[in-house]
Amino acid sequence: MEQNNKQQEKELFITHLFNAPRELVFEAWxxxxxxIHWYAPDGCTIEFKSIDVKQGGTFHSCIHDPVHGECWIKGFYKEVTFPEKLVFSMILTNENGHNVGATEAGKPDDWxxxxxxxxxxxxxGNQTKLSIHQIVSEADAKQTGAYQSWIKMFKRLDAILLT
Structure with missing residues (x-):
């Protein structure tokens, strides 16, 4: 029964309006x-061990957090349609790209x-409405700080796009 409740939880969905043309916003992604200048939570940095942004391409990245340590993620680009849509997976890994469990990566058991x-x-008009939908519970995303990090990263990207 609990599984059904989990499935009915609201998934993460955020929209943000950027004061820049969508081609520029898409390029920033x-x-x-x-x-590397905006895609990490406040106080953190990101490095890409590899990245190939194209349909069927992959990435392997690490968020360096001075408080919580490293968070390695790999993913696959399932759709890249310039300048309209990006669809990609995110999988928790170690530095070598081997999958790790949620608790090992500091996430809830059911992540x-x-x-x-x-x-x-x-x-x-002259702006871009970005919508992000992530297959993860909004409540879990807020609890882990992922939700808040998206908002802060969008604000950082806003500042970069204005320069």
Whole structure:
């Protein structure tokens, strides 16, 4: 019965309006040189061991957190449609790219083995409405800080796009 309740939990869905054309916002999500400047929570940095942003491409990255240590993630780009949509998986790993369990990575026991993330980019006048949908419970995302990190990263990207 608890499994059904889990399935009915609200999944993570966030929208954000950027003051930039969608091609520029899309590029910030797909250019590794741009990603390293904003795609990490506050106080953290990200490095990409590998990244190939194309349909069927992969990435392997590490968030370096001075408080919580390293968080390695690998993923697969399932869809890359310029400048409209990105769909990619995120899987918790170690430095060598081997999958690790949720608790080993500091996540709740029931954190999904693979998180599917869908990003859509829609032009609204001179702005871009970005929507992110992630197959993870919104409550879990808020508890682990993932939800808050997305919001802060969007604000950091806002500042970069304005320069």
């Amino acid at each position: 797909t250019d590794p040189e741009k990603l 999904p083995e693979e998180t599917l993330t869908t990003i859509t980019f829609k032009t609204i």
